[in-house]
Amino acid sequence: MTAERNAAELYQEDKALEPSDSTLKAVLGATLTLMALAILWEVLVRQFQVPAWLLPSPSLIVESMVEWRSELVGHSMVTLYETLVGFALSIAISVPLAVAVVYSPLLQNTIYPILLALQSMPKVAIAPLLALWIGFGTLPKIVVVFLVCFFPIIVATATGLAAVPAPLMDLIRSLSASSLQTFVKIRFPTAMPHIFVGLKIAITFAVIGAVIGEFVGSESGLGYLILVSTSQSRTPLAFGALVLLTIMSIVLYYGIALVEHVVVPWAPRN
Amino acid sequence: MSKIHIEGLIKTYTSKHGPVTALKDVSLSIKQNEFVTLVGPSGCGKSTLLKLMGALIRPSRGTLLFDGARLLHPTRDVGIVFQEAVLLEWRTVLDNVLLPTEILGLDKVKSRGRAMDLINLVGLAGFERRFPRELSGGMQQRVSLCRALIHNPSVLLMDEPFAALDAMTREELGFELMRIWDKDKKTVIFVTHNITEAILLADRVVAMTPRPGRIARIVDIELSRPRTIDMEFTQKFKSYSDQIREVIYHGTGASRS
Numbered sequence: 227m228t229a230e231r232n233a234a235e236l237y238q239e240d241k242a243l244e245p246s247d248s249t250l251k252a253v254l255g256a257t258l259t260l261m262a263l264a265i266l267w268e269v270l271v272r273q274f275q276v277p278a279w280l281l282p283s284p285s286l287i288v289e290s291m292v293e294w295r296s297e298l299v300g301h302s303m304v305t306l307y308e309t310l311v312g313f314a315l316s317i318a319i320s321v322p323l324a325v326a327v328v329y330s331p332l333l334q335n336t337i338y339p340i341l342l343a344l345q346s347m348p349k350v351a352i353a354p355l356l357a358l359w360i361g362f363g364t365l366p367k368i369v370v371v372f373l374v375c376f377f378p379i380i381v382a383t384a385t386g387l388a389a390v391p392a393p394l395m396d397l398i399r400s401l402s403a404s405s406l407q408t409f410v411k412i413r414f415p416t417a418m419p420h421i422f423v424g425l426k427i428a429i430t431f432a433v434i435g436a437v438i439g440e441f442v443g444s445e446s447g448l449g450y451l452i453l454v455s456t457s458q459s460r461t462p463l464a465f466g467a468l469v470l471l472t473i474m475s476i477v478l479y480y481g482i483a484l485v486e487h488v489v490v491p492w493a494p495r496n
Numbered sequence: 497m498s499k500i501h502i503e504g505l506i507k508t509y510t511s512k513h514g515p516v517t518a519l520k521d522v523s524l525s526i527k528q529n530e531f532v533t534l535v536g537p538s539g540c541g542k543s544t545l546l547k548l549m550g551a552l553i554r555p556s557r558g559t560l561l562f563d564g565a566r567l568l569h570p571t572r573d574v575g576i577v578f579q580e581a582v583l584l585e586w587r588t589v590l591d592n593v594l595l596p597t598e599i600l601g602l603d604k605v606k607s608r609g610r611a612m613d614l615i616n617l618v619g620l621a622g623f624e625r626r627f628p629r630e631l632s633g634g635m636q637q638r639v640s641l642c643r644a645l646i647h648n649p650s651v652l653l654m655d656e657p658f659a660a661l662d663a664m665t666r667e668e669l670g671f672e673l674m675r676i677w678d679k680d681k682k683t684v685i686f687v688t689h690n691i692t693e694a695i696l697l698a699d700r701v702v703a704m705t706p707r708p709g710r711i712a713r714i715v716d717i718e719l720s721r722p723r724t725i726d727m728e729f730t731q732k733f734k735s736y737s738d739q740i741r742e743v744i745y746h747g748t749g750a751s752r753s
Contacts, residue, residue: 393578393655396552400570401647403599411598415586492585492629 541709
């Protein structure tokens, strides 16, 4: 009898859990809105005969993107490389450091204020110094990306590791679990959804960080391309680079979301 | 020899406003396989007393003997159920139940068999592969009960385990708990703020009062087992209820009849 009732309860819950068609509607809605905006933009630019060096029409932007495709792809690869390496480096350092901070009150008291100070410094202001210290190659860009990603990841990880419900900690303690068991079986899995929140925030910053690095001084990358093409009044090409940056950012974000979906299927959906 | 023997137990905390006495001079002996409920309003120290019995906190003063020995560290002879099921969301029902056996390093095959038996016993057969988020609150709490019993402890500590559930599920789980206890006898210490639940389940009800937390009265419940829902409406039940209400509300300024 109870099993029957349980099954009924479960059925209801299942229905609630089923992904509705709202995601599809959201995607469709966003696409239609974007298309409407592009059309409006096109019409206004043509109607008022806005010069292309000031504000190019969407059709002109697409045209120049096709024309400059090989350059755009090349520069995109540079920016993507800087972004991904900086981001990966940030994960590799932030996550273990967050673990250390959570387990050591001493580190928590000494490292956190430094991190906060570092985070409060505008990265745009640090970028020229990095160029001074480590030159104009890809490395200073990777460092900027690392710096912008670092904080959200470490804060999210530390928060997640501390998010184990008190009764669960009591339960684990009542079984005299070792620190390692507690970390592997409880703390780290509990932190995973939080870590992914940090990663998703960080990846959107990462692209910005790479562009900031490129603005300060470089010979390649989409940031460099924007700088050069605007200075030469090749505005459609600058817009083309901007479009690619936006797409890169969105694709990376959803890439992380996809990894999250696979690695942390129990994470709450937004 | 009593299973748990407590004498002159005192627990004080330090707070911003100075020391707070959570428990004052508590003495209580719990026999092997006895079902004891601790009942009282919030702040009466019933949960503190339960935590002390699990060695999750240390007493400030007094004696606490578990099987005749001083309880200094948590013992694996205890299973705990909390108000929230606190299941691991990334584990299936079966793997949640098995968690304590992994920590204690118990035999995998045997544990698995026992887990399946327990899951059947609480009416969750067929749900082993489900995840907690797919279960109702009542079902989650059943899983949490299985997890507390998996390593076959002789003592079960329950901290308001059904308080977050709706009234019907709560009643149902109460009877199910008694059925399980009847099959596989254990010493159960069950904290609740529900007087009816306290009487219906218990061999003995320990009524506690707050500020400072102490035992106000211990009532032996001489209702036959198995208990039934009709017993709630008997004269005897009402007299137990009155005895408990009397001490719980006495001196607090509140009155209820």
